[in-house]
Amino acid sequence: MIGDYKGFRSGFACFVGRPNAGKSTLTNAMVGEKIAITSNRPQTTRHAIRGIVHRSDGQLVIVDTPGLHRPRTLLGQRLNDLVRTTWSEVDVIGVCFPANEDIGTGDRYIAGEMAAIGRTPKIAVVTKSDLVGPGRLAEQLAGVAALGEEAGIAWADVVPVSAAERLAASAEKRASAGRDQVELLAELFLAQMPEGPPLYPDGELTDEPEETLVAELVREAALEGVRDELPHSIAVVVEEMIPREDRPADRPLLDIHASLYVERDSQKAIVIGKKGARLREVGTNARTQIERLLGTPVYLDLHVKVAKDWQRDPKQLGKLGF
Template sequence: MSLTPPSGGAPFRAGFACFVGRPNAGKSTLTNALVGTKVAITSNRPQTTRHTVRGIVHRPDAQLVLVDTPGLHKPRTLLGERLNDVVRATWAEVDVIGFCLPADQKLGPGDRYIAKELSEVKRTPKVAIVTKTDLVDSQRLAEQLIAIDQLGKELGIEWAEIIPVSAVGDKQVGLLADLLVPLLPESPPLYPDGDLTDEPEQVMVAELIREAALEGVRDELPHSLAVVVEEMLPREDRPADRPLLDIHAYLYIERQSQKAIVIGAKGARLKHVGTTARKHIEALLGTPVFLDLHVKVAKDWQRDPKQLRKLGF
């Protein structure tokens, strides 16, 4: 990609924008929509995202690196505290902050808590992004836009923009990128052309397995579930035109009673998780996969520093 702008053209810009908000505010879905492919796992369960995920948007005039963060929340565990620390460390380092607020939910204490913290981040421009606009009518959307504008005035936040979007309906997603780019610094590209994420493949595979395991389970399980890929190796003695990648992964839960939920009757649920995850992994890696899943109990891992380290937090 050329770093020299055409004669009279605007200079090339590149930088980082993070999406913050309370759990289930639509940050990951919006990240995927802007990048144009799945780089962050999504779920209707809060607190699905557990680490920062970078998605890279390539444009002729800019490279926009989106950092999807875990939902900022009132922590009840050591894991929760560490996730909040990740969010705060991220917004301290980016060039622009996108504050995601769902259109279908009135501003609540969680939104005000985050906005108050953002008001203390003085130099970084902030864009208020009203997500999930496909779920409300025009009157409800107008009320939300006014409420967000008022929230900014109350806390001394001067929004660089307030923009409604629907990632699911692909409404104003491109416009959001157009508004974020001028807030980035002049810079050459930060990643090679064609890269869509800097996530290690092993981490993305673990996330796809966790996403499949989160679907259709009881409310108690999402926070208790962690996935670690132990091994990813090409199967030996396979012909070049018929490769097979062996992936061995463990699903960790906190209590013995949760094991039955994950495995299901006669192993049916775990088999379904494996089938679903394998399709997404094969699409991601572009190669046939043999996926071997096992379920282990790591008692109260969310509260145990040693186990959190072992599970990558």
């Protein structure tokens, strides 16, 4: 390596695992800011969101992927295809296993997929370690190690992490606590990267378009508190984002117009709520997150539309960005 970047490493890593394995929370913890939406509902992630981790000794581009699952719709098939495309293009793969759930059929299926990939280094990540005691955590670490042997995977490392604890801690507390398991995981990823210059400018946290991030924050707000059948049926499209023209420079306002798509009229009624109360709550919660993301006051205009059975319709999927 020649020049100022001797010893500096950069490259791509991705997190894979079954739905609700803690991949998005871990991505946010590593980046240090919220760039991927999270929910306790499985299959929340629908895009390969890239987060950028800046370090003095290197730069990591972390790709958060949808949970690999048995697809029941065309959308599910396309999300699985996205996961497989992503892991074929990265330098290292972090395979996530929740500490608080037994290793199951889905985990064994993913391990089999990992074994077939070949030379790409794989690090087993036991997530949600704060939810279990030391004994249970030790059992899960041993179980994950055994799963690797059973599948024919030589794990580069097996690491327990608590992303939620790191996100909850203030920057001052994180600094005073020294290196934690999330930082250790970043170091282990970086050790697998080639030497090379940074791939993104200093300070940039993601290369996702603002419209995509805004749409995801609206969907996250809509997911909270809805009935079990709704999360997979909600999609969001930002139709327009424009600064309000008649505002003074010191009091800007960004007008955002977005559409929430559901598959049936009955679902539309649930999202809107009685006299529009539910939709107003979604708008209030989403606007708070959007203003934090963009650093500017926002007027958020939401409309709920029906796109019948959009998860199974190729034309509707294309219109909604899938």
